[in-house]
Every structure is written in C-alpha cells, then in structure tokens.
Amino acid sequence: xxxxxxxxxxxxxxxxxxxxxxxxxxxxxxxxxxxxxxxxxxxxxxxxxxxxxxxxxxxxxxxxxxxxxxxxxxxxxxxxxxxxxxxxxxxxxxxxxxxxxxxxxxxxxxxxxxxxxxxxxxxxxxxxxxxxxxxxxxxxxxxxxxxxxxxxxxxxxxxxxxxxxxxxxxxxxxxxxxx
Amino acid sequence: xxxxxxxxxxxxxxxxxxxxxxxxxxxxxxxxxxxxxxxxxxxxxxxxxxxxxxxxxxxxxxxxxxxxxxxxxxxxxxxxxxxxxxxxxxxxxxxxxxxxxxxxxxxxxxxxxxxxxxxxxxxxxxxxxxxxxxxxxxxxxxxxxxxxxxxxxxxxxxxxxxxxxxxxxxxxxxxxxxxxxxxxxxxxxxxxxxxxxxx
Numbered sequence: 001x002x003x004x005x006x007x008x009x010x011x012x013x014x015x016x017x018x019x020x021x022x023x024x025x026x027x028x029x030x031x032x033x034x035x036x037x038x039x040x041x042x043x044x045x046x047x048x049x050x051x052x053x054x055x056x057x058x059x060x061x062x063x064x065x066x067x068x069x070x071x072x073x074x075x076x077x078x079x080x081x082x083x084x085x086x087x088x089x090x091x092x093x094x095x096x097x098x099x100x101x102x103x104x105x106x107x108x109x110x111x112x113x114x115x116x117x118x119x120x121x122x123x124x125x126x127x128x129x130x131x132x133x134x135x136x137x138x139x140x141x142x143x144x145x146x147x148x149x150x151x152x153x154x155x156x157x158x159x160x161x162x163x164x165x166x167x168x169x170x171x172x173x174x175x176x177x178x179x
Numbered sequence: 180x181x182x183x184x185x186x187x188x189x190x191x192x193x194x195x196x197x198x199x200x201x202x203x204x205x206x207x208x209x210x211x212x213x214x215x216x217x218x219x220x221x222x223x224x225x226x227x228x229x230x231x232x233x234x235x236x237x238x239x240x241x242x243x244x245x246x247x248x249x250x251x252x253x254x255x256x257x258x259x260x261x262x263x264x265x266x267x268x269x270x271x272x273x274x275x276x277x278x279x280x281x282x283x284x285x286x287x288x289x290x291x292x293x294x295x296x297x298x299x300x301x302x303x304x305x306x307x308x309x310x311x312x313x314x315x316x317x318x319x320x321x322x323x324x325x326x327x328x329x330x331x332x333x334x335x336x337x338x339x340x341x342x343x344x345x346x347x348x349x350x351x352x353x354x355x356x357x358x359x360x361x362x363x364x365x366x367x368x369x370x371x372x373x374x375x376x377x378x
Contacts, residue, residue, distance in 0.1 A: 147342025
C-alpha cells in the first residue's frame, strides 16, 4: 500500500524510477500501456529526461483503464513480471512501442526478445501474480486525483497543462514546492 | 485518454465548443435538490432513493466526447473504490436516455447515467452548474451525504477531468467517522487517507 506521502511523489521503496530519487525535480506518471495518448507522450518524456539529466527523477505507475482497454491490465502485469527479472524499463518501452499488439502471445514474444524467461513471465501474468501491485498503483492514483491517462505529477502537483514538450519543460523548470 | 488538449483535431474542436463561462455550484451544507430523471428509456431514478447513503453526482457536458476515455470512463474504473466506501455514483448530462444507453453500452459503464433532458438542463440549473450559452452542464461534482445535504461541490474547467472526487469523498468519511471533527474543508487541505479503514 502506498502511503499518503507518496501518492503524488516517487516512493523510493517501491516505485520504478529513473534518475536518482533525491533529484530536485520529481516527475511521476500514471499511465496505461494501451492508451494512445500515453504512447504519444513517451518520446516527450524521453526528451525531457535527456534535457534535464541528473536533475530529474522519473517514476511510472500503472493506471490501466480496463473497461476501455482490454489488454492494459495484462500489459501492466507483464511489465511487473519483467521487473522481477530486472527488466522493467526495457519491457515498459517495448510495450509502448507495440501498443497495437498487447495480447498475451505478443507479451510472451516481447519477453523472449528481451532475453527473459517467457514461460515464467506468461505464467505470472495469467495467474495474476502481480495483479495486487497493479491494483495498489491504481488505488494510489485514484486517491492522488488522477484525472486521465497519462497523468503527470510534478513535485507532487498534478499537471493539467498541454502534453507537449515545451509546456512540460516550462512546468518542470519552475516546480511548485512539495506540499 | 487525455485530461487536457492534445494535438488531435476533434478534441481541440470539442474544447473550443464550450464557452469559458462559469456558474457557481451549490455550496456545502445546502439541501441537495431532489430530482427524478430517466436512467433508461423506460426507468426513472430519484435522488431521494439514495437517502441513507452518500452519493457522488457527476455532471458532465455530453456523451461521446471525442477521446478514447473520458470523465465517465475514468469514474467507471474507480467504481469499486466508491462502492467499497458505501457510496453510489451517478452521471448526469442533458443527453437523452437513448443516447445514454448507447454510450453506457459502448463504454461498459456500470453506474447510472441520468437524462437531464426535459426540461433541458433543469437539474443542472438547480445545482448551479448549467452553461446557458452552450446548453450543457459544467463538469461538476457534488458529494451528497447520507442526509441529503451537499457535503462538497467542485466545478472543473470543461477541458479538465476532475480527478478530485475520491480525495474529497475520503475526507467526508473522515469527518463522519470522527465525532470530534469540526474542521471546515479548505481547497488545499489533504485528507489523511491512513485514517480510512480498509485495504
């Protein structure tokens, strides 16, 4: 269970993050692997990471819209299963790069392509071994006030601006104080 | 699913459709006006049926917004959270009951959508959230407590989905379970969610 303190900030104990956890700027994304808008924003996030470098800590949590995106839940669980094999971010990028192919068979292929144990990954996905983790992410998003996907929190404040590079960089350059 | 503008044409046009006029929603402690609206083409639903349990009323401009997910889809995903806390969720727009039926089927919505259709926007007007220029309601949320009073209301810019309902509904729960609670909610207050029983 994510504590109240980390609803809108990366949790060093449990989150998948890139950069150092005590970087001055924290960017937390709640996303859905089957959501095209999340897919569109991925290159923007990468560019932001490139530009801000060590100043940025980027973390990702799952917020699958399972009623409108039938493969989103399994894709999220596949990412967590890949994390168990120390490959969260590689799988994360693969999933966003293949949003139109997120069925279970495809997930297994991606695991194999990443050099992971595909049998183990698919077994974990099918048995729901990581469903609780996804649910925890989702519930924290609900409590944090996630209002769509992707949803960004910059230093603990929800970002409601345009999801383009320049507006995001502007918001990141003048982060609000952590509340 | 976007909460704000993206580069897509239909969504940009959708945002531009609505004026920037704002209305004042009924404030906390007001008696929530009762209403009876169509929930399906041949069924009616009244707010008073829910007396004794909290209700979250979600007003929104229109069905079929040109995005892959939207405010109603978002709340649909959160429905279990609301039900676990004993609350019901109701969506209201000026669309007719047949439109709602098709929309609910398409989005697999599991909560009622009410048709504030005739007189048009009558309930939205009574709650102070009707956009006269546009002929639709605001994106507005009301938490109605079990006694039928408005506990909290919130109007969101029409291009931004309100993600706040759970946060403030949890605060309602804190105040109800803590008899010593005398605090008035202020906009920047954060509920202490660790006080809420449950997983």
